[in-house]
Amino acid sequence: MSKAIHDLVLRENVQLSPFYHRLDFTAPSPLPECEPGQFAELLVPPGPGVFLRRPFSIHAVDYKDNTISFLIKLVGEGTRRLAGILPGTVINTVYPLGRGFTMPEKGPVLLVGGGCGIAPLLFLSARLKAGGFRTDCLLGGRTEKDIIETADFERNGAVFITTEDGSLGEKGLVTAHSLFDRPLPYTMVYACGPEAMLRAVAMLAMKASVPCEVSLENTMACGVGVCLCCVVPTTEGNQCVCTEGPVFNINRLSGWDQAARIADSCPVI
Amino acid sequence: MEDLRVELCGLRLKNPVMTASGTFGYGHEFADFYDPSLPGAIIVKATTAEPRAGNPYPRMAETASGMLNAVGLQNKGIDYFVSNIYPELQKIDTVIIANVSGSTVESYVEVAEKMAALDHIRAIELNISCPNVKAGGMAFGTSCPSALAVTAAVRKVYPKPLIVKLSPNVTSIVEIARAVADGGADALSLINTLLGMAIDAEKRKPVLSTVTGGLSGPAIKPVALRMVWQVTRAVNLPVIGIGGIARAGDAVEFLLAGATAVQVGTANFVNPMAVPEIISGLKDYMIRHRVAQIRDLVGGLIL
Numbered sequence: 001m002s003k004a005i006h007d008l009v010l011r012e013n014v015q016l017s018p019f020y021h022r023l024d025f026t027a028p029s030p031l032p033e034c035e036p037g038q039f040a041e042l043l044v045p046p047g048p049g050v051f052l053r054r055p056f057s058i059h060a061v062d063y064k065d066n067t068i069s070f071l072i073k074l075v076g077e078g079t080r081r082l083a084g085i086l087p088g089t090v091i092n093t094v095y096p097l098g099r100g101f102t103m104p105e106k107g108p109v110l111l112v113g114g115g116c117g118i119a120p121l122l123f124l125s126a127r128l129k130a131g132g133f134r135t136d137c138l139l140g141g142r143t144e145k146d147i148i149e150t151a152d153f154e155r156n157g158a159v160f161i162t163t164e165d166g167s168l169g170e171k172g173l174v175t176a177h178s179l180f181d182r183p184l185p186y187t188m189v190y191a192c193g194p195e196a197m198l199r200a201v202a203m204l205a206m207k208a209s210v211p212c213e214v215s216l217e218n219t220m221a222c223g224v225g226v227c228l229c230c231v232v233p234t235t236e237g238n239q240c241v242c243t244e245g246p247v248f249n250i251n252r253l254s255g256w257d258q259a260a261r262i263a264d265s266c267p268v269i
Numbered sequence: 270m271e272d273l274r275v276e277l278c279g280l281r282l283k284n285p286v287m288t289a290s291g292t293f294g295y296g297h298e299f300a301d302f303y304d305p306s307l308p309g310a311i312i313v314k315a316t317t318a319e320p321r322a323g324n325p326y327p328r329m330a331e332t333a334s335g336m337l338n339a340v341g342l343q344n345k346g347i348d349y350f351v352s353n354i355y356p357e358l359q360k361i362d363t364v365i366i367a368n369v370s371g372s373t374v375e376s377y378v379e380v381a382e383k384m385a386a387l388d389h390i391r392a393i394e395l396n397i398s399c400p401n402v403k404a405g406g407m408a409f410g411t412s413c414p415s416a417l418a419v420t421a422a423v424r425k426v427y428p429k430p431l432i433v434k435l436s437p438n439v440t441s442i443v444e445i446a447r448a449v450a451d452g453g454a455d456a457l458s459l460i461n462t463l464l465g466m467a468i469d470a471e472k473r474k475p476v477l478s479t480v481t482g483g484l485s486g487p488a489i490k491p492v493a494l495r496m497v498w499q500v501t502r503a504v505n506l507p508v509i510g511i512g513g514i515a516r517a518g519d520a521v522e523f524l525l526a527g528a529t530a531v532q533v534g535t536a537n538f539v540n541p542m543a544v545p546e547i548i549s550g551l552k553d554y555m556i557r558h559r560v561a562q563i564r565d566l567v568g569g570l571i572l
Binding site: 002003004005043048049050051052053094218219220221222223224225226227228229230231232237238 | 291292293294298299301302314322323326327328329330331332333334335336338340343486487535537538539540541542
């Protein structure tokens with residue numbers, strides 16, 4: 001899988017909720033082969049306050065139309081600027097980067113997404129469906145405004161929802177969902193979201209002896225494994241999230257078998 | 270035909286555009302984008318005597334027109350470099366220079382000696398200016414006696430071109446440059462990162478795990494240019510200019526200020542094509558200004 005640098009052209013900017021936009025781009029030449037879980041580094045339109053590219057998980061790929069989509073959550077100046085672009089805008093993009101999810105041997109599988117953590121899971125869900133694996137999905141957010149694209153996930157299996165304020169689905173965190181009160185009927189759990197959530201999901205999967213892969217988000221500079229800024233402690237020492245991840249099996253992450261600590265960092269993606 | 274070749278302390282470079290240590294890995298990371306043989310030289314990531322895990326996360330903070338890093342010289346040590354990384358580097362058809370760092374004079378000497386035995390490592394760049402390690406690093410580069418001592422000690426064991434990378438975090442970079450010249454350096458590269466800091470006001474916490482880190486990117490270019498200008502006027506050694514070079518025009522400015530060659534660092538993170546674009550931009554500049562040989566631009570500032 002080789003990396004490409006393309007001037008992607010925005011086809012559509014869809015506002016999914018007050019904080020989320022989906023950007024659908026057309027590539028000028030054939031899309032490189034992309035795997036669910038891989039990401040791209042988008043060059044933010046120039047202006048004050050933003051210097052580095054911004055990493056985004058690949059949200060959807062359509063080789064027929066030669067389009068690729070990214071889910072943008074408004075968190076800072078870079079994402080605000082990207083969310084404001086109009087159709088026809090050219091965004092220089094380096095992609096696909098990193099290592100994606102591994103496909104299961106058999107289903108059914110569970111996807112767990114917190115907030116913008118659904119970004120890589122939609123692409124994964126589509127790929128799992130094409131592979132014939134039943135895929136249930138557990139989506140969590142602060143309020144109903146964080147729960148988006150449920151219809152897309154419903155095509156591939158059951159969708160369970162939690163919100164912290166109870167405005168949609170069960171009230172509470174994703175890890176408090178009643179799904180976890182029973183033995184987990186899944187062969188694999190795939191998760192993406194805030195680190196505290198991922199650690200809690202990892203504990204639940206471990207307790208249920210179900211293999212689990214998580215997609216980590218981390219502040220990055222280069223995206224290609226040279227700046228060594230985005231490291232995470234693993235069983236093989238500090239490794240770059242951008243090249244060794246962003247998807248890791250939880251067995252490879254140091255300290256993830258201990259009780260979750262509350263991560264106070266706000267993800268960039 | 271524009272002649273981009275330059276000579277630097279006995280190293281013949283196909284062009285004056287090098288990649289800065291820690292921003293280009295070991296070359297192959299950029300192979301999907303362009304041939305890593307294209308830069309005039311590749312300065313590979315800092316190597317120390319022992320493996321180093323580096324600093325805890327977070328190691329990076331974006332700033333206005335730049336970034337802070339606090340990587341802390343993460344690398345697998347000289348023995349791993351010799352057996353696993355060096356064989357791959359030999360496949361790249363350009364000048365390969367190793368960046369050497371340490372926490373004691375002895376550890377610098379150990380790495381330099383082992384690097385001297387490697388034919389394809391044509392020179393070393395002595396890193397006495399890393400701001401992100403507790404012992405050694407910048408401590409050597411911020412006092413004249415220690416800068417001289419470490420340079421002289423490495424000089425004794427290293428017969429090939431010895432480049433010393435200077436820290437801007439000093440009262441007088443010219444004095445440090447003179448000390449390093451007295452220690453036997455063949456060339457100087459400047460500047461390493463400027464010591465800086467970022468604070469998250471909402472959390473009332475530092476952004477970096479190490480509190481302070483090294484600032485790089487276009488934000489530091491004026492400081493770097495000034496220091497290259499001062500050092501090249503005061504010290505009779507070739508200088509490699511580093512600091513915020515992102516476009517051909519930036520590289521030309523450093524050459525005019527007196528640098529014989531330049532290094533592109535942080536720009537590689539933002540624009541993976543920065544180096545080939547700068548090389549072709551230099552050719553355009555030479556055509557526009559009727560400059561046949563790029564070396565004629567060195568120190569060509571009109572006052």
